[in-house]
Amino acid sequence: AVHSTQDFKELLCSIHHIIDELMPAKNFFIALYDEDTKTFSLPYFVDEYDTSVDPSNLRYGMTGHVLQTGHSILADKKKIFELREKEGIKRIGHDAVCWLGVPLKIRDATIGVLAVQSYTEGMSYTERDREMLEFVSRQVALAIERKRAEEALRESEEKYRMLVETTEEGISIDDENETIVFANEALARLLGYEKEELLGKRSFDIVYEEDLEKLKKEVGKRRKGKTSKYELRCVTKNGRIKTFLVSATPLYKEGKFNGSLSLMLDITERKTAEEELRKQKSYFQALFEGSPEAIVSMDEKHRVLDVNPAFTR
Numbered sequence: 001a002v003h004s005t006q007d008f009k010e011l012l013c014s015i016h017h018i019i020d021e022l023m024p025a026k027n028f029f030i031a032l033y034d035e036d037t038k039t040f041s042l043p044y045f046v047d048e049y050d051t052s053v054d055p056s057n058l059r060y061g062m063t064g065h066v067l068q069t070g071h072s073i074l075a076d077k078k079k080i081f082e083l084r085e086k087e088g089i090k091r092i093g094h095d096a097v098c099w100l101g102v103p104l105k106i107r108d109a110t111i112g113v114l115a116v117q118s119y120t121e122g123m124s125y126t127e128r129d130r131e132m133l134e135f136v137s138r139q140v141a142l143a144i145e146r147k148r149a150e151e152a153l154r155e156s157e158e159k160y161r162m163l164v165e166t167t168e169e170g171i172s173i174d175d176e177n178e179t180i181v182f183a184n185e186a187l188a189r190l191l192g193y194e195k196e197e198l199l200g201k202r203s204f205d206i207v208y209e210e211d212l213e214k215l216k217k218e219v220g221k222r223r224k225g226k227t228s229k230y231e232l233r234c235v236t237k238n239g240r241i242k243t244f245l246v247s248a249t250p251l252y253k254e255g256k257f258n259g260s261l262s263l264m265l266d267i268t269e270r271k272t273a274e275e276e277l278r279k280q281k282s283y284f285q286a287l288f289e290g291s292p293e294a295i296v297s298m299d300e301k302h303r304v305l306d307v308n309p310a311f312t313r
Helices: 008-022 055-060 062-069 077-087 127-166 185-191 209-223 268-290
Strands: 027-034 039-046 073-076 098-106 109-118 170-174 180-183 228-235 241-253 256-266 296-298 304-307
Touching: 008 027, 008 039, 008 109, 008 127, 039 055, 055 062, 062 073, 062 077, 062 098, 062 109, 073 077, 073 127, 098 127, 109 127, 170 185, 185 241, 185 256, 209 228, 209 241, 209 256, 241 268
Parallel strands: none
Antiparallel strands: 027 039, 027 109, 073 098, 098 109, 170 180, 170 256, 228 241, 241 256, 296 304
16 A cells, blocks of 8 residues: 555555455544654544544543553443543543554554544444454554655655755756766756756766866866865857856765766856956056056055056156
């Protein structure tokens, strides 16, 4: 069922049907307990009288008693009344003719309770039913734990996938041969390719020729286990040269170099602005140096900062 069901809810429904083949399970629920928050949740609840139950009340009823003791309970009307009188167990929902609940355990930890109940006179559960439910409870607990782990992993992967695909920073993963095996939408857009077009290319295929030796040196560092940060010029699909600030991290599998993860920030406009500023600075420096008039620059305390040749003459 873990492998054949699509999600957690479907797994619990499948468990219900499986239990129903072993014993009458028209009224069936699974309550899970969170040790960190000390609260119950009720991810699956089917009952012919009660449409829902407040999970916060479960700790005061038969379910909470099973969780607290770690032992199953098989109780008819008389036993249920005795437990209420002796243990202070509260009534939750309609009174059952017979109630059977078993703890769901992973190793020594109880993660929840599985219960069936009957409202029909003459329809009671037996010790054999209790033994059967106890027997399958560990398999049920393992199935639930595994499915929850799968869903948590899926949610985590989805969050990271969303982060990777919505960031403005280009992200690529190369294998050990520097072949691109993953590229996000941002990188494809920055280089003017479709994502599928980038896959299978080598990093050296998109690098500006004059920066090939630089990339080879950086790759050599990564193969030695070093992270690196450097500027690299790449050629877009339409032939434009763009400058990126690259942060690259080596990846390993079973202790061996398996490729690298690269974050690529487009700094083309910044580099263009820096170059323009450098040209302007050079231009005004030439004017300053070549002016026939004496020029002196001073601070607010009249200290000389700079003079041109005409001034010294």
